[in-house]
Amino acid sequence: MNNITLKHFEMTRRFFLRKLEAIDSHLFHIQPEGFNNNIHWHIGHVLTVTEQFMFSFPKKTQHLPEAYVSYFGNGTKPADWDAGVPSVQTLIEQLKEQVSRLQAIPVEQFNETLKKPFLGLESFGELANMALFHEAHHLGQIHTMSRVIGLTEVKN
Numbered sequence: 689m690n691n692i693t694l695k696h697f698e699m700t701r702r703f704f705l706r707k708l709e710a711i712d713s714h715l716f717h718i719q720p721e722g723f724n725n726n727i728h729w730h731i732g733h734v735l736t737v738t739e740q741f742m743f744s745f746p747k748k749t750q751h752l753p754e755a756y757v758s759y760f761g762n763g764t765k766p767a768d769w770d771a772g773v774p775s776v777q778t779l780i781e782q783l784k785e786q787v788s789r790l791q792a793i794p795v796e797q798f799n800e801t802l803k804k805p806f807l808g809l810e811s812f813g814e815l816a817n818m819a820l821f822h823e824a825h826h827l828g829q830i831h832t833m834s835r836v837i838g839l840t841e842v843k844n
């Protein structure tokens with residue numbers, strides 16, 4: 689299962705990055721009506737939450753600035769951002785780098801029991817699968833948002 693999980697990380701991230709490459713960059717900052725965030729936020733959120741789940745960010749890893757939690761953590765929104773928010777291009781580069789670190793996780797680690805269950809998950813492997821589900825969910829949100837924004841632009 690663990691090699692499959694690592695393969696799924698690579699595949700899911702590849703699809704995620706391909707979707708971002710296919711979106712016109714001016715759409716990243718538009719927040720369509722009925723949505724809580726924009727595509728830029730979803731990109732940073734996937735990066736940050738994956739780092740939290742898989743590398744115990746910010747406590748045990750320094751690969752991302754700690755401020756990312758205040759920009760992209762649960763309950764955050766672009767309306768609260770300051771000038772320090774990283775660019776979409778920076779986030780994309782960090783997503784590419786992160787997948788390399790994900791692939792380097794020893795397969796034995798996926799069998800380890802979490803010190804404290806999280807959302808009913810008891811092992812690191814279960815948490816990894818939650819991270820995959822989370823990324824795929826936000827990929828769907830990005831896909832939907834890009835279509836809604838594109839349709840709105842055509843009407844206007």
